[in-house]
Amino acid sequence: MSFFKVIKNDSDHQAALSRLMDLMNHDYTEGTTGSDELEVLGVLIEQYESNTFPIELPTPLEAVKFEMDQRELSRKDMQAYFGPASRVSEILNGKRAMSAEMLRKLHHGLGISGEVLLQEQSELNLSQPEIQYAKFPLRQMSDNGYFTDSKHHVSSALKDLKEYAEDLVKPLLDSFGVIPERALLKTAVHGNSAKAMDPNALSAWFAIVHKKSLDERLECKYEKSLLTDDFMKQLASLSTLNNGAPLAKEKLNNIGIHLVIEKHLPKTYLDGAAFMSKNNHPIIALTLRYDREDNFWFTLMHELYHVKLHLNKDEVFYDDTEQHALELDSMEKEADDSARETLIPSSLWREIKPALVSPAHVQYQAKLANRSPSILAGRFRKEDGNYRTFARLIGQGEVRKHFKFT
Numbered sequence: 129m130s131f132f133k134v135i136k137n138d139s140d141h142q143a144a145l146s147r148l149m150d151l152m153n154h155d156y157t158e159g160t161t162g163s164d165e166l167e168v169l170g171v172l173i174e175q176y177e178s179n180t181f182p183i184e185l186p187t188p189l190e191a192v193k194f195e196m197d198q199r200e201l202s203r204k205d206m207q208a209y210f211g212p213a214s215r216v217s218e219i220l221n222g223k224r225a226m227s228a229e230m231l232r233k234l235h236h237g238l239g240i241s242g243e244v245l246l247q248e249q250s251e252l253n254l255s256q257p258e259i260q261y262a263k264f265p266l267r268q269m270s271d272n273g274y275f276t277d278s279k280h281h282v283s284s285a286l287k288d289l290k291e292y293a294e295d296l297v298k299p300l301l302d303s304f305g306v307i308p309e310r311a312l313l314k315t316a317v318h319g320n321s322a323k324a325m326d327p328n329a330l331s332a333w334f335a336i337v338h339k340k341s342l343d344e345r346l347e348c349k350y351e352k353s354l355l356t357d358d359f360m361k362q363l364a365s366l367s368t369l370n371n372g373a374p375l376a377k378e379k380l381n382n383i384g385i386h387l388v389i390e391k392h393l394p395k396t397y398l399d400g401a402a403f404m405s406k407n408n409h410p411i412i413a414l415t416l417r418y419d420r421e422d423n424f425w426f427t428l429m430h431e432l433y434h435v436k437l438h439l440n441k442d443e444v445f446y447d448d449t450e451q452h453a454l455e456l457d458s459m460e461k462e463a464d465d466s467a468r469e470t471l472i473p474s475s476l477w478r479e480i481k482p483a484l485v486s487p488a489h490v491q492y493q494a495k496l497a498n499r500s501p502s503i504l505a506g507r508f509r510k511e512d513g514n515y516r517t518f519a520r521l522i523g524q525g526e527v528r529k530h531f532k533f534t
Contacts, residue, residue, distance in 0.1 A: 135176040144173050188226060189219075191244045192234060199238070209233045211291065225280055228252050228294040251302070259301075261293035264328045265393050272391050274300065274336050297332065304335040323448065326395035330446070333393050334401070337413040341386040341405045350384030350409050355436040359383075360429070360470045367425050367471075367500035374530045376428060385435065386411040387428075389531040400427040401446040402434040410435045416533060418450065421523025422506025429467035437462060471503050484508055490521055502526075 135141050148169050156162035186194065196206065203216050210216045210230055218224035226234075231245045235254045242254050266289035269275065275282070275296045282292045289296070363379055366372035377387040386405065392398045392415035401413045412431040416424065427449050434445045438459045447460070468474075480493045484504065494501040505518035 133172075135172050141173070141176055141180075144169060144176075148173065185244050185247060188231065188234075188240070188245050188247070189222060191240050192238075193220070195238045195240060209237060215291075227280070227292045228298075229291070232256070257294060257298075259298075261297045262290040264293060264297050264332055265326070265395075266290060266293055266296070268329075268393055269297075269332055269336075272336075272393070274332065300335045300339065301331060304338045323397045324395075325397060326393075329393040329396050330398075333390065333396055333398065334403070334413075334444070334446075337388045337390050337401070337411060338403075338405060340388050340390065341409065341411045342407065344381075344386060344388075346381055346384050346386065346409055348382055348384040352436065354383040355432070357470075360432070360436075363432070364425065364429065364471050364503075365498050367421070367503055368494075368498060371530065372500070373421075373424060373527050380412065380432075384409050385432075388413045389416060389533060391415060391533065392417045397448045399423065399447055399449040400431045401444065402431040402439055403444040404439065404441050408441070410439060416528050416531070419525050419528045420506070421500055421502035421526050422509075423449065424523075424527045425471060425500065425503055426467055426506065429470055430463045433463040433466040433470075434459070437466065468507070472497060472499060472507060477507070480504070481508065481511075484518075487518060487521055490518055 133140070135144050148166070151162060151166045151169065154162055156166060192206075195201070203213065203220065206216045206220070207213060210219050210226075215224065219226060219230075228249065231249070231252065232254050234240050235242060235245055245254070246252055267284070267286055270284050270289055278296050278299070280292050280295045282288045282296065363376055366375050366379070369375060380387045386409055388411060390413055396415075398415045399417060400415065401411075403411055405411050412428065412435065414424065414427055414431070427447070430447060430449060431445070438445070445459075445463075472480075476497060480497070483493055484490050487501075490504050490508075491501045494504050497504070500523065501521045502523035505521035509515050509517050509522070
């Protein structure tokens with residue numbers, strides 16, 4: 129009696145094995161019915177077992193140890209793949225994960241298959257990356273908390289950060305879609321700094337800002353029509369309050385705009401930026417590199433006017449408000465002029481500027497204008513180029529304390 133049926137369960141499997149044993153006890157000649165049944169039955173059993181009891185791939189570490197055994201490689205030989213002897217020991221003892229660069233070396237040097245090496249890093253390409261991740265400002269990024277969510281628990285030692293640079297930085301950039309060669313993977317990038325920025329640092333900063341915006345859920349859908357002149361004036365009037373800065377964040381959140389405070393990275397020279405999140409919410413990001421109230425309010429309003437007047441889905445604006453480029457483009461000039469006009473209307477400024485002869489006069493005129501004295505003092509200092517004037521009125525050291533700031 130032949131056994132030609134698809135094996136669907138354990139009962140079928142046991143019956144097929146029993147029939148297979150019976151057939152194997154006979155010496156069938158090739159081409160006979162019994163020989164054909166034996167061959168077909170073997171295929172059916174193999175197919176069922178491969179689907180039901182798949183052979184698991186070895187872990188990358190198991191594969192490495194197997195290759196070491198087969199090739200008679202010592203721990204010293206493995207320094208070519210893992211680095212110093214101490215790191216080799218940590219890797220082989222399972223106390224440290226292998227970096228992307230280590231996996232790449234193992235693939236090309238020992239021929240271990242990508243299927244085995246990339247079981248937990250399917251997004252990794254084993255060819256050499258175009259981006260030099262070790263050239264990012266890794267120490268500062270680590271100090272600023274960029275890598276706290278990483279599965280690679282790397283020390284803050286620079287040599288460790290460089291070894292795992294790709295593992296730490298690539299997921300951050302991938303989540304936002306940025307590449308250092310163009311600073312930002314956007315169709316239009318507008319910057320007003322006169323200084324040459326580090327594109328790696330700039331990319332990393334934008335990526336962490338975007339990540340933080342995604343962690344902050346906003347209930348209100350953003351509508352540009354909400355940015356009325358009255359709204360802008362109400363926002364500026366918050367400058368009179370001791371807790372005006374956090375209240376400004378709350379007010380923006382309530383109309384679907386993120387306000388992210390993120391410390392600048394070296395050679396970015398950033399005060400602020402404006403761009404759209406993947407969730408179609410505008411993001412205003414401030415660095416507070418100058419912890420002054422006058423700088424906070426002007427930069428905030430400058431970026432908010434970019435949002436109101438210029439921002440589209442595929443545009444990014446970043447600004448150094450303390451030192452503009454030699455020639456501002458029309459959008460930067462419009463954001464500057466609009467911010468200045470909302471903070472202190474030009475007609476009012478022409479009237480009150482001559483009266484600003486002492487700190488007491490600044491405070492008096494600020495009260496009449498319903499603005500913080502820092503705004504008047506800051507504008508006076510900027511226009512006159514005398515940064516010693518009214519130094520105690522610009523709100524030095526009065527902004528960062530309201531935000532979680534590393």
